Amino acid sequence: MNARIASSVLVSLLLAGTAHANPSDSPRLVATAFQSPVRVTDTRFDAAGHVQQGYTLLRQGKQAQAVKLFDKVIADADQRLAGDLRPRLCREGGSAAGSVEVEAALCEAHFGKGYALIDLGRGDLAEAELRAAAQMAPGNAHFANEYAELFKSRxxxxxxxxxxxxxxxxxxxxxxxxxxxxxxxxxxxxxxxxxxxxxxxxxxxxxxxxxxxxxxxxxxxxxxxxxxxxxxxxx
The missing domain is CATH 1.25.40.10 (Tetratricopeptide repeat domain)
Incomplete structure (x- = not known):
């Protein structure tokens, strides 16, 4: 299962609407290409599958369970990249020189966790997750919009x-x-x-x-x- 599947799941979730998104909005993920990728992949862990399951749980109103799945994706990436201080970028088709490219599912895991934490009334914890997603995918306008909504609520x-x-x-x-x-x-x-x-x-x-x-x-x-x-x- 690849990152495009996880992306389509995210779109389906957001089309359904949440308490903190305008019902008229129908956001999409945005992919941006960079040069000189340093790709980090690991077939032993199905990050995209975990993200898909996490968004399924969000649609079912099971935010706390979803957070646990997103945390597994984040923890797996942290373990594989331990000691690597380069900026992480989630890209399809390449990343900027001097950064490490990680699977798109990692961005979505941070974003999904932030979304779930807002639903759980933990905007204080959600901020770090939404910021991470926005920083790792600076070409993703939807992530920036959602991060902006958090500050608007404040x-x-x-x-x-x-x-x-x-x-x-x-x-x-x-x-x-x-x-x-x-x-x-x-x-x-x-x-x-x-x-x-x-x-x-x-x-x-x-x-x-x-x-x-x-x-x-x-x-x-x-x-x-x-x-x-x-x-x-x-x-």
Whole structure:
């Protein structure tokens, strides 16, 4: 079982929706190619299979059990890479020089664990996992979006904005491409945080732009209405 299977499982989970994701969002994984890969593989441990099982458990509402499976994937990688201080990058097709390439399932294990911990009310522990996933897959806009949501829930508007902006920076910006909903979500997140900081004109532009990617978004339309009312009353 390969990393593409684990990726498809992640997509299925997120399409089903969770308590901390907008129901209109339908995120996808993003693969980015780098040069000079240093590949680390080990056929004795089925990391992708563990990730698949972990997301199955998440869909069943068994977050604590899912965390245990994700931990096995992470622990296996830590054991194999003990003493290797190079940055870890999860890539299909190569990684940056000076880094060590690990299976995509490791990124998904950190991400899945973070997702589960948020559901379990442990956002304090989830932060390290989401950060690890985002750092190991810097071209994955969905990971950045989810990491941004954690800071949004804490009302840390600038940190949240910066992460949504990172997602926007790396996402496919074609309005007819495969990642339109991820792009729209990044723009809505940027718009939300701008509005929360009182920067209403910037927020309006971002929400308007998000509608180019997700024209039916009721979230964007509602927030534009909220911004118009706030500007009208001067709040």
């Amino acid at each position: 009302r840390d508007w600038q940190s949240s904005y910066d992460l949504f902006a990172r997602a926007w920076a790396v996402v496919d910006k074609s309005t007819t491409g495969k990642d339109t909903r991820i792009a729209a979500r990044a723009l809505r997140g940027m718009g939300f945080t701008k509005a929360a900081m009182g920067q209403y004109d910037d927020a309006e532009k971002l929400y308007d732009q998000s509608l180019q990617y997700d024209p039916k978004s009721e979230i964007a339309k509602a927030e534009l209405g909220n911004i118009a009312r706030r500007k009208a009353i001067g709040s």
